[in-house]
Amino acid sequence: MAARILQQQDFAVEAAVISFSPAHRRAVEAAQKAAAELSIPLAVLHCEELFDKAVVSAFCATYAAGRTPNPCVVCNPLVKFKVLADEADRRGIRYIASGHYARTELKNGVHHIAVAASAARDQSYMLYRLPPEIRGRLCLPVGEFEKPAVRHMAEDMGLSCADAPDSQEICFIPDGDHAAFIAARGVASLPGRFLSPEGRDLGPHGGVAHYTVGQRKGLGIALGQPVFVKEILAGGDIRLGYAGEEYAAGVVLQDIVTAGGAPLATGEEYLVKIRSAAAPSPCKVRVESGQTSLLFQLPLRAAAPGQHAVLYCDGLVMGGGAIHSSF
């Protein structure tokens, strides 16, 4: 659909689909079909090796260490848009487009990622780490529309992607069982024990890769009321908490990037999202002895180390970083 919209705007469109892993065969075939319907030349770019190294390995290692990776956030700058940009360069093409629900905006000489017109569909979170040289040549045509409108447009044009399912889990783990995937790769995840909210030993858990902060299901712990993963300790033990105890007042950030390149400074106020599908929530920056923290105005649920906090201002992505820890 993104390609079709650009065609209507008189862009000369060339298409590429990236084959990230063996699990992507169907996606590649769907792209080939769509390209044929639009009579657009389509190249299949292979980057299985890079993807495996930059995304999949890091994903497994992060989980095995008791943190919660976000592969999409990592993939976009390091693999997906990098590969597209390289291919565009080879062909002498200036602009790069994708079907993400987000927008771009030039403000004060800085190219920002901006939230989509359809707030409920917004995917700007996943794009927050794109470097300026990518942001400056990015076109995100579907970000201007509501999802249903895009679907209707596709239907009207008789495109086969009109009824394509749009929800997926981790793209390289089709069955959704990431713990099994990690184990199958031979990556060992830290063993440990469940600790009740009162500190009681509740027995061994299945390996740290099975759990993430805020998780309720799959613990197999029956205490008469719901319990959640509150913290995964460095040694591998998992501290549980009752409902409400999995909220954080703030987070410590690492690997910070900003749209303009200037570091975050104490006192700055932003709206923050700690997951893609979240309502932006006010926070304040604090920099102290080289450590940058975000203080949430309201406690936020399940701020898992390894996930990312993305900062917004007036609908523009201002920066963000990985969550090192919460407090």
Place this chain on the structure above:
RNA sequence: UGGCCCGUCGACAAGUGGUAAGUCACAUGACUUUGACUCAUGCAUUCGUAGGUUCGAAUCCUGCCGGGCCAA
């Protein structure tokens, strides 16, 4: 060995003669380009067991099995 309690879904637990609540856990589905959260639906033809009383028992009676407490 006497005396007294108790035994209901994987866990906890209502129910004390009228035909098995609820919570947690679990399963499936929805939602979702990360992990989660959330929501919907499902989940004991049966109440330790064997008999008895009764129109009717998880509920009353008896034996046995299992667990606990007290006494010597």
